[in-house]
Amino acid sequence: MNHERSRDLYDRALSVMPGGVNSSVRATQPYPFFVDSGDGAHVIDADGNRYVDYVMGYGPLLYGHDLPEPVQSAIQSHASAGPMYGAPTEVEVELAEFVARHVPSVEMVRFVNSGTEATVSAVRLARGYTERNKIVVMQGGYHGAQESTLVAGDADNPSPSTAGIPHSFAEHTLPVPFNDSEAIRTVFEDHGDDIAAVLVEPILGNKGIVTPVDGYHETLRELCNDYGSLLVFDEVITGFRVGGLQCAQGKFGVTPDLTTFGKIVGGGFPVGAIGGKSNIIEHFTPSGDVFQSGTFSGHPVTMAAGLATLEYAAEHDVYDHINSLAEQLRSGLTDILADRAPEYTVVGTDSMFKTIFTRDGATERGEQCGAGCRQDPNCPNFESCPKTGADVANAETDRWERLFWQEMKDRGVFLTANQFESQFVSYAHTEEDIEKTLEAYAEAL
Ligand code: PMP
Structure with a gap:
């Protein structure tokens, strides 16, 4: 493959943007390919090379790069009417109504512009509502680039996971291992009256893919009820993907x-949202006293x-189609791993998938789980399936980025560039x- 133009663009980018990119994960080595356009489930780079795309914008693109006609016309008619106004519009009411109608816990929604902004606002709301300071997060969980959640360590010794966050901020965050009911019970026994919220991805998708063991989310629910803390599901990845x-x-x-x-929920445009029961969401300004605001929030084009994305999914067999293709992919990968790399693991559910380069546990068994980990205790591979972010972190990252990702790219397949982030099948992918x-995969492995 020729990458001359991408290399030139990267040289120019390095002079004017830190690391040559606007989001850290895009800086693949030795240089990223620059995308020229999308076509169905494929992207075409600046040198005309074509790749089957499983990054899908890191999750927003349910339909791949060719949007169904009603979605395209909705975008175009709103863009041509004038991009935005700083006054409310009908379409944001309609999208809020759609979300409230379909998502079990949601009665009201505040729209913002990114997943990060959503979690920042949710944490502030939880603190304002409960008048408490502490937030519980999962080790290996990710909730965007924000001060309250970029925290490593454990509940006894939390510390900022990046430069630029004061230790005094990190002290309010209590990281616990995912899927470990005992650990979170202990944290509630020690700090329960100070805990404003537990923030959890229902499935770890950024140190993943790790699905919950039976009863884990129920335990979180019960502890939050007992101690008057809020349970916050971060469905930035799983929302309108897992569970339809x-x-x-x-x-x-x-x-x-x-x-x-x-x-x-933004159909490929910048978006975030916080949803929940009215009596909590109404604590946001202007109805309540927890300040929240944004120039671009509820942007009409987004x-x-x-709305058109979700309405199309409601009226077509979108989720069944995507999930069954993903199942086909996971099961094909399972066979390939059994043959070529029995120490590795296939994980995922619905339209999410990943191969994890773990050697622990699975090596001894020499078998792979057949259908992506569902954490079924009756599965012969239950023990060896990753249960926590730390299990996934044991993977051989060096081999993934330096060799495997490159090998797949050279074979025309675009995967997420680190070992830990989910990959996605879209409605545009075909059996071919x-x-x-x-x-x-078979060749690269
Ligand atoms: N929460 C989760 C679970 C995420 O996966 C992400 C981003 N991948 C975010 C929050 C942050 O979203 P954004 O990048 O839109 O700020």
Whole structure:
């Protein structure tokens, strides 16, 4: 493959943007390919090379790069009417009504412009509502680039996970291992009266993919009820993907107090949202006293794209189609790993998938889980499936980025560039794409 133009663009980018990119994960080595356009489930780079795309914008693109006609016309008619106004519009009411109608825990929604903004606002709301300071997060969880959640360590010794965050901020955050009911019980026993909220991705998608063991989310719900803390599901990835229009909370049958959304709910445009029961959401200004505001919030083009995206999914077999293609991919990968790399693991559910380069546990068994980990205790691989972010972090990251990701890219398959972030099948992928992808995996492995 020729990458001359991408290399030139990267040289120029390095002079004017830190690391040459506007989001850290895009800076693949030795240089990223620059995308010229999308086509169905494919992207075409600046040198004309074509890749089957499983990054899908890191999650927002349910339909791949060719939007269904009603979504395209909704976007175009709102863009041509004038981009935005600083006054409310009908379409944001319609999208809020749609979300409230389908997502079990949601009665009211505040729209913002990114997943990060949604979690920042949710944390402020939880603190304002409960008049408490502490936030529990999962080790290996990710809630965007924000001060309250970029915290590593454990509940006894939390510390900022990046430069630029004062230790005194990190002290209010209590990281616990995902799927460990005992650990969070202890944290509640020690700090329960100070805990404003537990913030959890229903499925770890950024140190993932890790699905919840039976009863874990129920335990979180129960502890939050007992101590008067809010349960916040961060459904920025899982929202309108896992569990379809009911989201992961519908799939798992656990109702959080607040939900953060992003990605799919904006149909490919910048978006975030905080949803929940009215008596909590109404604490946001102007109805309440927790300040929240934004010039671009509820942007009409984004709202129109999101609404048309979700309405199309409500009227077509979108989720069934995507999930069954993803199942085909996971099961093909399982066979390939059994043959070529039995120490690795296939994980995922619905339209999310990943291969994890873990050696622990699975090596001894020499077998792979057949259908992506569902954390079924009766599964022969239950023990060896990752249960926490730390299990996933044991993966061989060096091999992934330096070798495997490059090998797949050279074979025309675009995967997420780090070992830990989810990959997505879209409505635009075809059986032919899946076959080509499996061939590439088999060769690269
Ligand atoms: N929460 C989760 C679970 C995410 O995966 C992400 C981003 N991938 C965010 C929050 C932050 O969203 P954004 O990048 O739109 O700010």
